[in-house]
Amino acid sequence: MNEADEEGKLLKFHDMGLDDRLQKAIAKLGWSKPTLIQERAIPLSLEGKDILARARTGSGKTAAFAIPVIQKILDSKQHAKEQSVKALVITPSKELCSQAYKNVIDLTSSCSREVKCVDISGQVALDAQRPLLMEKPDIVIGTPSRILAHIQAKNLYLKESLDMVVIDEADLVFSFGYEADIKTLLSHLPKIYQAFLMSATLSEDVRTLKKLVLHNPVILKLEESQLPETNQLTQYHIKCEEEDKFVLVYTLLKLRLIRGKSIIFVNSVDRCYRLKLFLEQFGIPSCALNSELPVNSRCHIVNQFNEGLYDIIIASDETALETPTETKDEKTKQKKVRKKDKEYGVSRGIDFQNVSNVINFDFPANVDAYIHRVGRTARADNQGTALSFISVKEMPLLEHCEEELADSHPEGETLFKPFQFRMEEIEGFRYRAKDAMRAVTKVAVREARLKEIKSEILNSQKLKSYFEDNPRDLQLLRHDKSLHTVKTQQHLKNVPDYLVPPTLRHMKSGGRRARTNKQFHKGPTRGEMKYKKRKADPLKSFEYAGLLKKKKKK
Template sequence: MGYVHPTLVQEQSIPLILSGKDVLIKARTGSGKTVAYAIPTLQKLLSITNTTDGIKAVILVPSKELCVQTYECFRSLSRYCSNVINVVSLHLSSADQQKGYLNEYTDVVISTPKMLLNHLKLYSDNILKNIHTFIVDEADLLLSYGYKEDMNKVVERIPATCQNIILSATLNEEVSLLKQKLLHNCVTVKLEEENTSERNDLNEFFIEVSEEKKALLLYALLRLHILKGKVIIFVDSLNFGYFLSIFLERFSMKSVVLNNELPALSRNNIIHQFNRGMYDYLIATDEGLAQSIPENSEKEENGGNSGTNAKEDAELLGDSENEKDEDSEIEKDVDSEIEKDDSDDFDLEDSSEPEKETEETQNDEYNVSRGIDFENVAAVINYSMPASVSHYVHRIGRTARAGNLGTPLSFIVPTSDKDQRILAEIQKYNPPRDGHPVPQRLPFDISQIESFSYRVEGVKRGITPNLIRNTRMMQLRKEALNSSKLKMHFEDNPHELELLQHGLSKQLVRPIAYLRDIPDYLIPDALKPKSNPEEAKRGHEEDEKNKEWKRKRVADPLHVAIKGRNNL
């Protein structure tokens, strides 16, 4: 796996866990906590002489994506002992497979609290009677997103002789209460490196910008390569996430939305594509679905701009009208019954669950800021501010991982009480660095990029709610066609397959060719690349040589004679 030296959290935690003590680990995201508990858990399983059947270790995580990531970590570490140790992630299996797994030869189970609790209710509490290791990862987020009741019910079923381990990036009151219920004579590992203000690899900034100018600022930061490399952009609603994705696509900037309407495996595939560099920009929410695009965003779309170029606006709006007709045609083709089957397929949990899963809990099991391992993320942009300091810590933890550099940048609206309050709480949480608060204000003169306003505003007006809705629908339809669970249904109902396939070849969102390049006169002088004096000197010398050569050529009698003959 490429490991040479253990991280600090691994170095301090592994011996304590191997000793059998209850452990509370507080360490920042990206510090290697998963491996810190995976290695001693596997070692303990290998050293057990009692070969009784049944689950021996349970690991709870906040999201389906983190289930997949943790499962892959365990599978990699147990590569040469997979015939002895069986690791299962409940979110990777069908309901029938899960029942067999939990009743036979499973050693390690990885799940969210809700999924595990459902199986304890449906099958038997006895499946936990032989466990010796119980691990709660990302405990602060598990408890702050509606899992508190589920966690309490699971904890009641844990044997008193079990070794318990809690891992968290922050320690709040809810984590302290869980510690009192679960841990006995525990050892606390509290790493100093978790404090972001003391890290040299993480440079946190904020820019004050009005809500109306956020898109303009984002365009300038990305299109002028002020922020280079892969970037994660956090927004507060899925609709607005698609708005930004379409916005970037118009300028030929490839992005992808991590949509919680998709099944866990599809979302995990998106993360892998982002890690492999297929997309430079990933847009995500960490607070579930909110309402559709806010009213002020609609005003921005419909409003005018005195600096708008008339020709460009006409082309943008014309393009939007054509798309609107295509969108309407596609929308009519989607049958409500197919949408119902489509949504059923996207729920990988047991369909026989007695309690209806609420929208809030569905969103809880999807959360991109919860420990998901993104690779080589250069920056995190908080386009919308998070709801709390804890959310902020987990968001910025997606960058500066494994010793790499990272830049979290937050957009702060000066007139927003929420933004100002959250910013003050974050700065209070982080001790100052070199006499400056963390995050620190980044001086950025918005007036320097006003020359791009007519382009940005023109594109924004062309992104209609209808286009956003049908872009989301198109993605869901593609997932339905790729679904193995719906394959037999489509074989029995070919007309429904035809309806879903109709219009998929049409590209709803196309880049606008002339917006791909930026004329030199639009780039502010302060942001233009500085020329190298040596290169400028060489260029001047070459120009002088060319001028001298032309003078000699004009004065050449033979050249003059040939030119005169050609003119006859």
């Protein structure tokens, strides 16, 4: 086992000996230079070495394995006598499978006839995917249980042809309950193959996987902080009570004091729909992302968000995994709970693009969850902001998080900057927020959950064949529509000038008074995209506005 040398010449993509077709696809994606993990991993992979790579979320790990896999397949095509499965990509969730598949398709855009790839993670019958596997695609992507099911159904045979195995987000594979599946799956693979393990952390589970899968690997343990640099990611916190959280999020969004695309994290599905129904009453569209929705709908929501069709996703960052030590009574209780997808994990790995802000409406229960939530923004070279609402009960979580992440920011600086403004400035919004909250009852939340699940299932099943024939119509399917389980009051959708504090009135207009809320939520304009690229902090404007009078007095 050897450690990769951190020093040496900085490589560019054209220095790596990549196929012209692959370089053309990389240029088309706008990647001017490799990230640190790509620069280290790709040359070693092309030499045939096994790789164990640890790099933080958003560092480009997917391309770090996808590029050498495609390159090696293109090389093998020159002397191959027959078509066969050459690479197996294993990820712990359906969303990550979909994401890896999209990345491979993008990277093979100039050689799609030579390199075929299929994603078999979808919730369809095994027989429906059998024809795809009978064509022996070069790359097969799936979850461990799905791949094993196809092998046992004799739809997939890998003993002779397989050259490469990739396990992405390796630290999640065992925690998602795949340990037995992985061990069985490995018995169906050839004895010799090149392996890649990509992970955000080097946990005990990853070390166990390393022993099972890797042979004398190169370990790429990149010396970088768990979070992006402070000049790329700005982290704020606001100390507020439970009721204040709703007032704050309403004010920030309605007055457009938070600009760009935002992900709002909560800790449960109920909170997800409670917040969605609350915002709905003020005419603020948002879509909910949770484990109860069909996987096709979840992937479609993420794709449309990435394409700019809407600006706000409310994500329930929760897991619904059974532990091996559960008692019968606990299992009986769980039967009463609505069915959730065990392969769901929204804060991990999913590639949300151009996210300007992550808002922790509920602070996460542990440091890892915070890192992965915040990792949805400030990806690659983009700027990002993380804003956490902290109640008295959540203060110990914040303090623990700051202690654990002390090494990730310069000495003498606080990790979480106080988001300073006077709550009394937005007192005028409080009574409106209370009116809206009274309407969001438990019954309304339950009905909203059921209504959206039924709607998404109908869209997913009944319209599947229609959308296959009419792909353009699929783009018109929106997930941020009002659920109408709460009676809305039209006057709440408008903000009269007398409610807006003097220090924020210029922010409300900002030279953009002509733009309506409806226009704002159609997605970022060219001007807004340039705004994001200027490395501006979307929240600074509000911070400074709130402190304007205080600074003048000083």
